[in-house]
Amino acid sequence: MPGEIAFEFPELFFTGLWLTIQISVLGLVGAIVIGTFVALARVSPLVPLRWIGGAYVEFFRNTPLIVQLFFLFLGLPFLGFRFSTDTFESIFRAAATGMALYHGAYVAEVVRGGLLGVDRGQIEAARSLGLSYVQMLQHVQLPQTFRSVIPPLGNIGIALVKNTSLASTIGVAELLYAAEIVESRTFRTYEAFIAATMLYLLLTIPLGIAVNALERRMLVVR
Amino acid sequence: MFADPAIWGFFFEGVRETIYISLVAVALSFVVGLAFALGRLSRKRWIRWPSIFYIEGLRALPVLLLIVYFGLQGSALFRPIFGPDFELPRFWAGVLGLSMYTSAVLAEIIRAGIVSLPRGQTEASRALGLSHTQTMRFVLLPQALRLMVPAMMAQLTTVIKDTSLVGTIGIFELFKQGRTIYTQFFNPVEVLLIVATIYFVICFALSQASRRLELGHVPRAARVKIQDIALRDQAA
Numbered sequence: 004m005p006g007e008i009a010f011e012f013p014e015l016f017f018t019g020l021w022l023t024i025q026i027s028v029l030g031l032v033g034a035i036v037i038g039t040f041v042a043l044a045r046v047s048p049l050v051p052l053r054w055i056g057g058a059y060v061e062f063f064r065n066t067p068l069i070v071q072l073f074f075l076f077l078g079l080p081f082l083g084f085r086f087s088t089d090t091f092e093s094i095f096r097a098a099a100t101g102m103a104l105y106h107g108a109y110v111a112e113v114v115r116g117g118l119l120g121v122d123r124g125q126i127e128a129a130r131s132l133g134l135s136y137v138q139m140l141q142h143v144q145l146p147q148t149f150r151s152v153i154p155p156l157g158n159i160g161i162a163l164v165k166n167t168s169l170a171s172t173i174g175v176a177e178l179l180y181a182a183e184i185v186e187s188r189t190f191r192t193y194e195a196f197i198a199a200t201m202l203y204l205l206l207t208i209p210l211g212i213a214v215n216a217l218e219r220r221m222l223v224v225r
Numbered sequence: 226m227f228a229d230p231a232i233w234g235f236f237f238e239g240v241r242e243t244i245y246i247s248l249v250a251v252a253l254s255f256v257v258g259l260a261f262a263l264g265r266l267s268r269k270r271w272i273r274w275p276s277i278f279y280i281e282g283l284r285a286l287p288v289l290l291l292i293v294y295f296g297l298q299g300s301a302l303f304r305p306i307f308g309p310d311f312e313l314p315r316f317w318a319g320v321l322g323l324s325m326y327t328s329a330v331l332a333e334i335i336r337a338g339i340v341s342l343p344r345g346q347t348e349a350s351r352a353l354g355l356s357h358t359q360t361m362r363f364v365l366l367p368q369a370l371r372l373m374v375p376a377m378m379a380q381l382t383t384v385i386k387d388t389s390l391v392g393t394i395g396i397f398e399l400f401k402q403g404r405t406i407y408t409q410f411f412n413p414v415e416v417l418l419i420v421a422t423i424y425f426v427i428c429f430a431l432s433q434a435s436r437r438l439e440l441g442h443v444p445r446a447a448r449v450k451i452q453d454i455a456l457r458d459q460a461a
Contacts, residue, residue, distance in 0.1 A: 065382075065428035066421045067389035070400060074421070078414040109456060158456035161285075165460060168287035172393055179290055192298045200286060207285040211457075218453070 009198040012185050019181035020202050026099050026167045026177065027206075031160050033103025038110025043140065045115050056111065063108035069169050072101040076173045090174075098170035106163050113155040117148035154221060157214035164206050178202055232406065239402030240423060243388045246320060246398060250388075251381050253324040258331030263361065265336055276332075283329035288460040289390050292322035296394030319391030327384055330458045334376045334451060338369035341447030371440045376451045378435035382428045383459050389424070399423060 009016040044056035063071070075097040079085070086096040121144050129139040171180035182199035186192045264276030283291070295302075299313035299321060313321075342365055350360040392401030400420055407416040443451075 061429060062425065065386075065425045065432065067386040067400065067424055069389050070417060070421050070424065073404075073413070074417045078417050081412075081414050109459070113456070155452070155456055158453050161457050162459055165285075165287040168289045169390070171289070179287065179293065182290075183293065186297060192294070192301075196290065196294045196298075199290060203287060203290065204282070204285050208281075211281075211285060214457075 005194070006198040006201040008185065008189075008191060008194040009202065012181070015176070015181040015184055016178070016198060016202065019176055019178040019199075020206075022095075022175060022177040023164070023167045023206070026095070026102060026170055026175065027160070027164045029099040030102025030106060030163050030167070033099065034106035034110045034159070034163065035156065037103055037107030039114050039145075041107060041111035042114035042118060045111065046118050048136075060108045060111050063105050064112075068101065068105045068166055069172060071105055072098060072169060072173050075101050094170075094174045098167070098173060098175050102163060102166065102170075105166075106159055109159050109162075110156065113159065114148060114152055116155075117152040118144060120151055121147045150221060154214060154218040157210070157217055161207055161210050161214065164210065165203070168203075235402050235406060236399070236419065236423065239397060239399035239420075240427075242396065242402075243385060243398040246316070246323070246388045246391060246396070247381065247385045250320050250323040250327060251377075251384055253320065254327035254331050254384075255377070257324065257328035259335055261328065261332040262335040262339065265332065266339060268357075280329045280332050283326055284333070284458055286326070288323065288326045288387055289393070291326055292319055292390055292394060295319070295322040315395045319388075319394055319396045323384065323387055323391065326460065327380065327387075330380060330454060331377065333454050333458075334373055334380065335369065337447045337450040337454070338373040338376075339365050341372070341444045341450075342368055368441070372443050372447070373451075374440050375435045375438050375443075376455070378431060378438065379455060382431045382435070385428060385431070386424065387460055 041056045041059050044052040045060070047053055047056075075086075076094055079097075086093040086100075125143050125147065126139060129143040130136075134142065167177055168179040170177055171183065174180075176184075178199050182195045185195040185198075189195070261276045261279055264272050265280060267273050267276070295313075295318040296315065299318040300311060303313055304311050346364055346368070347360060350364045351357075355363065388398050389400040392398055392404070395401075397405070403416045403420040407413040410416075
């Protein structure tokens with residue numbers, strides 16, 4: 004059976020799979036938090052906030068993720084900031100942070116689209132009823148954006164799972180790293196990479212089907 | 226370090242390699258992607274199903290995995306054709322990995338364009354006696370490709386960012402050049418910021434150009450599909 008080699012080296016492949024999942028989840032949660040704040044900044048009535056939000060999005064979208072990861076892992080210690088004293092924890096946190104910052108820019112664009120898509124009348128009615136700007140966001144605008152924003156967030160999530168493979172370049176022992184290590188030890192390149200491929204497909208194909216189903220279900224006009 | 230013009234020469238060589246890889250990869254991906262897009266639209270099941278497997282399978286994998294695989298195994302893969310001593314140049318291993326992934330993405334973009342055209346176009350051209358191939362060639366594809374130019378330019382931007390990944394198999398594109406420089410001079414912060422700025426300038430210029438370039442009205446369904454593709458398949 005293709006991919007059998009994964010069972011010969013379970014401590015590499017399956018630990019790698021677990022690390023991939025961990026970075027994906029942490030990265031996605033972080034990305035959603037960061038992205039929502041940046042999107043709020045971009046639609047804010049305060050012009051400096053809008054500019055900062057715009058700069059964030061353009062910077063993190065137009066630079067490669069791997070450059071950002073290397074900066075967090077190698078550059079920050081030079082500037083005095085270390086994520087942790089333990090190397091493994093340090094690279095794991097650098098990877099998760101990099102994922103969150105990079106994908107946060109994409110989440111910001113999607114959430115901004117959602118915020119702008121909320122019916123203007125709702126916002127005007129909320130403000131004229133005496134709700135403050137923050138209360139309006141909290142009780143009227145944000146809840147309504149969530150519905151329209153979930154399918155694109157699902158797509159970003161799939162991209163995030165695939166992008167965790169870049170963490171292997173800074174030393175995180177995730178799935179692609181496992182395949183590389185096994186290959187360098189046994190020279191069974193095809194088997195090792197087929198195993199990694201199948202495990203990645205195990206993650207991304209169900210996610211893809213789920214997102215497609217969500218999109219069909221939530222036919223909110225985008 | 227920065228006063229030394231030789232260093233800037235290194236950066237320039239990296240940029241040149243990056244642009245070269247991107248253009249070759251996009252050209253190759255376009256041809257292959259077009260073939261698979263048309264394959265996925267075929268009425269013959271024995272063409273359609275393999276096309277679906279190719280496109281969806283490659284879209285679901287990380288680009289880096291493909292690049293590293295071809296970097297390690299590329300030479301061995303082509304030995305049956307080119308003889309037992311064949312060594313695949315690293316440039317082509319990187320281009321191959323990048324192109325396979327990008328061809329799947331471009332196939333989806335092109336298919337989105339074709340499918341979004343009004344059904345009347347197909348019906349009219351078939352009614353006028355044009356065959357399926359002629360319809361594609363003279364009626365549907367010219368319109369679809371023109372509509373998809375902004376999306377394809379956006380994909381070029383993504384490919385330029387993805388070339389940063391081929392450095393892992395030893396090609397001296399911009400990011401790898403940067404790594405070579407800062408391992409010698411111990412200044413990763415400055416070098417990485419310079420590299421990031423260069424990527425930013427190139428990609429930002431391209432994305433602004435693609436935003437302003439609209440060669441025709443793109444129907445909402447295609448617009449949504451392209452946004453989904455852009456979000457799901459952007460790979461670093």
